Amino acid sequence: MKLPSIDLILTSVADGFHRPESRSRYEAAAAVVAAYGAFSLYRYIAKRNRRKRWRDVPKDVVLVHAFPKSRFAPNVSPFVLRLETYLRLAKIPYQLDYEEPTGPKDKSPWVTWNGEDIADSQIIIERLGRHYGKDFTSRLTAEQQAAARAISLMVTEHLCWGLRVWRYELDRGRAVMRSMQNVPLYMRLGMPLLRWRIMRDLRVQGIGRHSPEEVEDMVKKDLAAISLYLGEKAFLMGDEPSEVDCTVFGFLAQLKWNYPGSPYEAMLETDFLNLSGYILRMKEKLWPDWDQCLARP
Numbered sequence: 001m002k003l004p005s006i007d008l009i010l011t012s013v014a015d016g017f018h019r020p021e022s023r024s025r026y027e028a029a030a031a032v033v034a035a036y037g038a039f040s041l042y043r044y045i046a047k048r049n050r051r052k053r054w055r056d057v058p059k060d061v062v063l064v065h066a067f068p069k070s071r072f073a074p075n076v077s078p079f080v081l082r083l084e085t086y087l088r089l090a091k092i093p094y095q096l097d098y099e100e101p102t103g104p105k106d107k108s109p110w111v112t113w114n115g116e117d118i119a120d121s122q123i124i125i126e127r128l129g130r131h132y133g134k135d136f137t138s139r140l141t142a143e144q145q146a147a148a149r150a151i152s153l154m155v156t157e158h159l160c161w162g163l164r165v166w167r168y169e170l171d172r173g174r175a176v177m178r179s180m181q182n183v184p185l186y187m188r189l190g191m192p193l194l195r196w197r198i199m200r201d202l203r204v205q206g207i208g209r210h211s212p213e214e215v216e217d218m219v220k221k222d223l224a225a226i227s228l229y230l231g232e233k234a235f236l237m238g239d240e241p242s243e244v245d246c247t248v249f250g251f252l253a254q255l256k257w258n259y260p261g262s263p264y265e266a267m268l269e270t271d272f273l274n275l276s277g278y279i280l281r282m283k284e285k286l287w288p289d290w291d292q293c294l295a296r297p
């Protein structure tokens with residue numbers, strides 16, 4: 001198909017604009033384009049200014065970009081909580097930024113570390129672990145390492161989806177919005193869009209096609225597996241926590257504090273008491289300042 005020349009297009013646009021009945025429509029369109037341009041410029045300048053501020057973060061301090069703080073646990077994102085818990089376990093100093101929660105992979109968390117941006121909690125943990133000699137998993141037996149990987153992936157790639165069904169489909173994002181502090185306006189307005197995207201992802205992943213009862217059963221079986229593996233041990237791999245504990249804690253802490261009224265909150269108190277004790281143990285060991293972390297900034 002032959003496209004009309006750009007001159008022809010511009011001439012007809014100009015002609016149309018000079019017709020009085022079309023003018024208001026063109027004016028409205030111009031106003032939208034101008035507003036969008038001004039908004040983009042504003043975002044660009046704000047981003048540049050944030051970058052300048054981030055340069056003041058001392059060398060070797062990890063700047064974690066995250067969703068806003070939660071009132072009941074330090075973060076509503078299990079992946080942010082996982083990463084923060086690991087940084088504490090590894091004694092790597094970090095600071096938090098709530099202004100730009102999603103980064104190069106459009107997900108949270110991501111970090112800026114010595115001028116470099118790194119996205120994805122797993123990749124960040126592996127990278128920092130190698131750099132600082134804080135790869136706790138490598139100190140486990142080969143069998144434990146295999147179990148740690150299997151549990152970690154069950155939690156981040158299966159349990160996680162089941163929990164999203166409750167948070168975004170059944171609860172419609174209400175508990176998560178209530179528990180975040182100082183939620184910026186754009187995020188409040190953007191919640192329906194985020195929900196729509198997550199519901200679409202749930203269907204693509206497949207879990208969103210099951211009934212709520214079927215999903216609840218799947219989540220319960222994942223929790224049962226973790227509970228059985230933990231048994232009477234203090235931490236999943238023995239007396240000391242390792243990366244897999246940070247992952248599991250990041251998710252179970254959500255159930256304990258950020259899933260009010262869900263069947264999973266109840267399960268921790270009825271079916272999986274050892275998990276309840278485990279959550280508190282992790283909190284005591286790695287989050288002695290938990291209450292301060294909940295305080296408003």
Ligand SMILES: N[C@@H](CCC(=O)N[C@@H](CS)C(=O)NCC(=O)O)C(=O)O
Pocket residue numbers: 076077078079080102106107108109119120121122
């Ligand atoms: N594989 C990623 C997953 C991160 C993730 O899914 N983060 C969620 C928050 S818990 C997110 O950014 N959601 C926003 C979205 O999907 O737009 C990681 O380990 O960091």
